[in-house]
Amino acid sequence: xxxxxxxxxxxxxxxxxxxxxxxxxxxxxxxxxxxxxxxxxxxxxxxxxxxxxxxxxxxxxxxxxxxxxxxxxxxxxxxxxxxxxxxxxxxxxxxx
Amino acid sequence: xxxxxxxxxxxxxxxxxxxxxxxxxxxxxxxxxxxxxxxxxxxxxxxxxxxxxxxxxxxxxxxxxxxxxxxxxxxxxxxxxxxxxxxxxxxxxxxxxxxxxxxxxxxxxxxxxxxxxxxxxxxxxxxxxxxxxxxxxxxxxxxxxxxxxxxxxxxxxxxxxxxxxxxxxxxxxxxxxxxxxxxxxxxxxxxxxxxxxxxxxxxxxxxxxxxxxxxxxxxxxxxxxxxxxxxxxxxxxxxxxxxxxxxxxxxxxxxxxxxxxxxxxxxxxxxxxxxxxxxxxxxxxxxxxxxxxxxxxxxxxxxxxxxxxxxxxxxxxxxxxxxxxxxxxxxxxxxxxxxxxxxxxxxxxxxxxxxxxxxxxxxxxxxxxxxxxxxxxxxxxxxxxxxxxxxxxxxxxxxxxxxxxxxxxxxxxxxxxxxxxxxxxxxxxxxxxxxxxxxxxxxxxxxxxxxxxxxxxxxxxxxxxxxxxxxxxxxxxxxxxxxxxxxxxxxxxxxxxxxxxxxxxxxxxxxxxxxxxxxxxxxxxxxxxxxxxxxxxxxxxxxxxxxxxxxxxxxxxxxxxxxxxxxxxxxxxxxxxxxxxxxxxxxxxxxxxxxxxxxxxxxxxxxxxxxxxxxxxxxxxxxxxxxxxxxxxxxxxxxxxxxxxxxxxxxxxxxxxxxxxxxxxxxxxxxxxxxxxxxxxxxxxxxxxxxxxxxxxxxxxxxxxxxxxxxxx
Numbered sequence: 001x002x003x004x005x006x007x008x009x010x011x012x013x014x015x016x017x018x019x020x021x022x023x024x025x026x027x028x029x030x031x032x033x034x035x036x037x038x039x040x041x042x043x044x045x046x047x048x049x050x051x052x053x054x055x056x057x058x059x060x061x062x063x064x065x066x067x068x069x070x071x072x073x074x075x076x077x078x079x080x081x082x083x084x085x086x087x088x089x090x091x092x093x094x095x096x
Numbered sequence: 097x098x099x100x101x102x103x104x105x106x107x108x109x110x111x112x113x114x115x116x117x118x119x120x121x122x123x124x125x126x127x128x129x130x131x132x133x134x135x136x137x138x139x140x141x142x143x144x145x146x147x148x149x150x151x152x153x154x155x156x157x158x159x160x161x162x163x164x165x166x167x168x169x170x171x172x173x174x175x176x177x178x179x180x181x182x183x184x185x186x187x188x189x190x191x192x193x194x195x196x197x198x199x200x201x202x203x204x205x206x207x208x209x210x211x212x213x214x215x216x217x218x219x220x221x222x223x224x225x226x227x228x229x230x231x232x233x234x235x236x237x238x239x240x241x242x243x244x245x246x247x248x249x250x251x252x253x254x255x256x257x258x259x260x261x262x263x264x265x266x267x268x269x270x271x272x273x274x275x276x277x278x279x280x281x282x283x284x285x286x287x288x289x290x291x292x293x294x295x296x297x298x299x300x301x302x303x304x305x306x307x308x309x310x311x312x313x314x315x316x317x318x319x320x321x322x323x324x325x326x327x328x329x330x331x332x333x334x335x336x337x338x339x340x341x342x343x344x345x346x347x348x349x350x351x352x353x354x355x356x357x358x359x360x361x362x363x364x365x366x367x368x369x370x371x372x373x374x375x376x377x378x379x380x381x382x383x384x385x386x387x388x389x390x391x392x393x394x395x396x397x398x399x400x401x402x403x404x405x406x407x408x409x410x411x412x413x414x415x416x417x418x419x420x421x422x423x424x425x426x427x428x429x430x431x432x433x434x435x436x437x438x439x440x441x442x443x444x445x446x447x448x449x450x451x452x453x454x455x456x457x458x459x460x461x462x463x464x465x466x467x468x469x470x471x472x473x474x475x476x477x478x479x480x481x482x483x484x485x486x487x488x489x490x491x492x493x494x495x496x497x498x499x500x501x502x503x504x505x506x507x508x509x510x511x512x513x514x515x516x517x518x519x520x521x522x523x524x525x526x527x528x529x530x531x532x533x534x535x536x537x538x539x540x541x542x543x544x545x546x547x548x549x550x551x552x553x554x555x556x557x558x559x560x561x562x563x564x565x566x567x568x569x570x571x572x573x574x575x576x577x578x579x580x581x582x583x584x585x586x587x588x589x590x591x592x593x594x595x596x597x598x599x600x601x602x603x604x605x606x607x608x609x610x611x612x613x614x615x616x617x618x619x620x621x622x623x624x625x626x627x628x629x630x631x632x633x634x635x636x637x638x639x640x641x642x643x644x645x646x647x648x649x650x651x652x653x654x655x656x657x658x659x660x661x662x663x664x665x666x667x668x669x670x671x672x673x674x675x676x677x678x679x680x681x682x683x684x685x686x687x688x689x690x691x692x693x694x695x696x697x698x699x700x701x702x703x704x705x706x707x708x709x710x711x712x713x714x715x716x717x718x719x720x721x722x723x724x725x726x727x728x729x730x731x732x733x734x735x736x737x738x739x740x741x742x743x744x745x746x747x748x749x750x751x752x753x754x755x756x757x758x759x760x761x762x763x764x765x766x767x768x769x770x771x772x773x774x775x776x777x778x779x780x781x782x783x784x785x786x787x788x789x790x791x792x793x794x795x796x797x798x799x800x801x802x803x804x805x806x807x808x809x
Contacts, residue, residue, distance in 0.1 A: 043353070045596050050359040051169035052598060053203050056351075057360075063388070067397045070493025071502070073601060078200045080387070082489040084496070084597035 021095075026072065026088035028062045034093035035059050041090045049091075052081050060093065111270050112160045114184060117195035118207050119166030120602045122223050124148075125611060126195055126253035127163045130263065154263055162189065168600075170210050175523040184214055185320060191217040191270055193262070198228035198235055198250070199603075201374060205366040206359075212277045213312055215305040218246050219265050226252040232377035240373040245278045254608060276306055280368075281361050284348045288315060288341035295337060299330045314338055315345065316358055387604045394483070400490045411474040412568040415547070419467040420560075426466075430459030449639055457635030457720035460739065462624065464548035464719075469620050471544050475513045476615045480607040484509065485599060492597050498579045499586025501525055502597050504534040508578070511541030512571065514619070515768040518543075519775045527595035533585055535776050536785060539764040540578030542571055544623070545715035549759055552719060553752050556743045574760045581792065626714065634717050638710060638724050641684040650677060679725070698758070698794070699751040699801045708758060714765040754801035761793035 028034055036058045039046050049055065053076040063080060064073040073082050083091075117123045131150045148163040164183055165176035184192070194211055196204035201222075211218060222228075222235055240248045247265050251258035281289065292311035303310060303324075313321035315338070325331055342354055349357035394403060434455040441447040478484050484506055492502025503525055511518035518538045525531040542550070554566040654674035661667045679685050680702075687709070688702030695705040703725045711718040719739075726742035747755070763769060763786055773782040 039356075041596075045598070046353065046356060047169070048596065048598050050356060051206065052600065053206065053363070055356065055359055055363060056349075058363075064391060064395055065397060066395070066490055066493055067401070068493060070496070071489055071597065073391075073395070073489060077202055079203050080391075080601035080603075082485070082492070082502075082597065082599045082601055084492060084502070086594075087596045087598060 022092055023094070024089055025060070025062075025074070025083075025091040025093050026069070026085050028093065030062055030065060033059065033061045033096055035096045036091060036093055038092040039090065040092060041087070045087065045090070049087075053077055053079060054081070054091065059096065109156055110158045110160070111191065111266065112189040113162065113266060114187075114189045114192050115161055115163045115195060116180065116184065116192055116207070116211060117166060117223075118168050118197070118204055119600065121166070121195050121197040121204065122253045123163055123166065123195045125608065126221065126223060126251065126259075127161055128610070128614075129253045129256050129259055130161065155267065157267060159263075161193075167207065169207060184211075184216075189216075191219065191266060193219050193221055193266065195221045195223050198222045198224050199231055199233060201235065202363075202366050202370045205369060206362055209279060209362040209365060212246075212279050213309065213316065213318070215274075215309045217269050217274050218277065219262065219269055220244070220246055220248040221262055222248055222250045223253055225250040225258065226255045234375040234377060236373045236375075240369065243278065243369060243372060245275055276308065279312075280365060282348070282364065285315070285345055285361055288344060291341065292334075292337060295334065296330075301328070301330060315341060315354070317342075317354055390604050391486070391601075395486050395489055400486075404487055404490060409568050411471070412571060413564040414474070415467050415470045415564075415567070417564060419464075419470055419551075422466040423463055426459075426463050430455060430463070434459070445643075448643065449636070453635055453639030453724060454632060456723045457638070458628065458632050460719045460723040461548065461631050461716045464551065464716075465620065465624065467547050467551060468544045468623055469616060471547065472513055472616045472619050473612065475509065476612045477607050478509065480605065480611055482602040482604045485601045488599060489601060495579075496594070496597075498583045499533065499590070500537070500579070500582050501527075501530045501534070501595055503599060504530070504537075507534055507538060508541050508575075511538040511543060513544050515539055515541075515543045515764045516771045519768065519771045522775065525595070529590045529592050530595050532776060532781070533582060533590045535772060535781075536585060536788065537578045537582050538772075539768070539785075539789060540574050540581060540761065542574045542760055543715065543764065543768075545765065546759055548716065548719045550756065552722075552740065552743065553756055556740045557749055557752060570756065570760065577761065577796070581788075585788075623716075626716065630714060631716050631720060634710065634713055635720050635724060638684065638717075638721050641687070642679060642682045642724060644683060645681075647678065647681050650674070650681065684725075697801075698754045698797045699748065699805075700755060701746075701751070704747070704751070704755055708755075708762070711759070712763060712766065714767070715759070718759065750801050750804040753804045754797040757797040757800045758793045761789055761796060763789050 022037055025034070036054060036056055038056065039049055039054070041049065054060070054074075058076055061075040062072060063075050066072070069085055071082055071084050072088050073080055074088075075081075115123050115127060127148070127150050131152050150161045150163065152159050152161075162183070164180040167177040167180045170177070170181050192211060192214065194208050196208065208220065220240075222237060222240075225235070228235065235250065237248045237250050247269055249258055249262045249265050251262050253259075280286070289308060289311045292314060293307045296307045296310060301307070301310075305313075310321060310325075314325070314334075325334065345357050346352055346354060349360055351357055394400060396403075434451045437455065438447050438451040441450060478487075487509075488502040488505045491505055495502050495504060504522075507518045507522040507525075510521050515538055518541070519535060522531050522534045522538070525534060550567055550570050551563075554563040554570070558566050651674075654670060654677075658667055658670050658674075661670055680689070684706055685702065688706040691705050691709065692702045695702075695708075700708075703722070706725065707718045707721040710721045722743070723739050726739060726746065743752075764772065769782060769785070772785060773779055776782070776785075
């Protein structure tokens, strides 16, 4: 109980100070614009993501969710990329 | 691809060009525009999976252009990327044309920056400049050439503008000595490069490439460069230098991966270039683009999948309804042609060979050309508009449940056209297990060659109004069976970790009429050529097997009987009886009789069994075999002969269902099996496929036959 209160309080504090909270790409809403903080993936997947322009500091916009959020579509620059939920889980982003 | 025959005879004035670019930037279209303007197209495939060569002459040069598969970066991610990288690193060529999409320059330059490290002469083709104009994107090509020290030429493959300038630029660059492209890194990286360059210079290390190029490749951990320097005495001192440099750069980029650090370096450099040379006129950033508008409907979480299913259903409806019109003409033509030719041949044996064998058999195959054309147009449209990736996006969640990858969808849909390109396009799947699994499932997607059999049976047993739906149901059932088979295989033979799903969703484009036309025409010609050669040959063989050996005793017996017959009716009856008796004792009849016990539990007679066996050579042969077999059995019947009528008369509905089920599942044609074996990587996989499909087909057909009987049909 105290844990929940504490974390709620933390969120309020952070919101107030407009400090952005790190979150996972999969948790972003449709239309949300975010910046990539870290690719917490294995080597191969990281190379793949980088070749599509998904790398540190890149700006992404969530465009569309497939049924039941199994796949998401993001926009990087002018390119639209489809990612599976499992992969989007590994990309850490922050709001901009 | 036959490379030996395509080498230009004169080496002196010969320029070999490697065409490289990211996927979907219009390389194939560009090569088409270039060669169309100057004759001689080698071969051309809609989606480049193998490298394709095109030869042409311009001014006093022979050009060989090698169209390489699209690649996002120099990784080993997919086989296509491997083909491109291996070619660029190991093969002999004079110059690279790097094709980039003008509307998405920043992303495309990522590959360009990597190409710079190849240390080859290079020209950048700023393709799709017409689209860029429309979107208000203006690129200063001269300034860009100056900044990169590589000539950049604006072209539009679609509008055929700038092609001449591009070729002239290639000649110009070819004639001049090689210049080093400018690629500027951040301060820390430049510092380390300088250190290594200084070291190489100090030890007077001689190489074809510049010291700077070697330094960059060393820092990037390029394996080839390492191999070369590894055996040199300077390596001892170079190694600690490199370790230090890597640490420095990784620290600067806050990563433990030097490749990631370089990717960020390139991205920063490209952003700089784009900021300098690109001007976006209209400031309509916030306004939704057309692609976004279309996407909001087509990949809608709720409507997306129904829309897709509707489109597929529409395609099969069209195939049936629209295809029926020219089919009647073709059918009429071959009927008339057979009679007309038959009347001129006196010898009974030869007449039977030509009319019942050759014309009936080839005619039965040619008859289905309209259906095939419509199907191929549909698939070409799916491919070229960019809708295919959307479907992969929509279906990945669903496919994933069955152990397949969303991108498996692309080879699977291609499989509805022909299994051969489908097997080849499975190369987009990186994970070998995923790829093998997809390869095993492709034959469940009924190919165009199986369409004639379905059309024939659907038309025979159902009214015209619902035949299209039946056709759609057959295809869907095949696809569902494929998914179930995938699940079974995934749980048994192909266990393992799933491959990540990361895929570009290309911009929607109006399909290029020329590209679609080209694909459809070449595929249709291939189909007709097969009908004219392979299938004509097979038909003659089947005719021979079904007519020989002649049984003199039987002939005499029936001749006497027919002579003695009183009425005309009785005569006809006896002649028919003789024909079918004669057929049963023929070679084909014997083969059929031999294998009949195997097919009896499925409700198939020996004629159908034989048709299935000949279908192993090519699926088109099934229809022509049925044509030959039933034509011979009935050839004394004076009424106009129709295969459809013969089928209704001779085959029960339950047997027909079992027959269709086998065709849906069993081994693809001989040519496809060869490609499968090559793509899967070994003859053992062919035997797996043979066992897997045969057993599945047999069991399913057995069930289908008995269930249909139980239901009272």
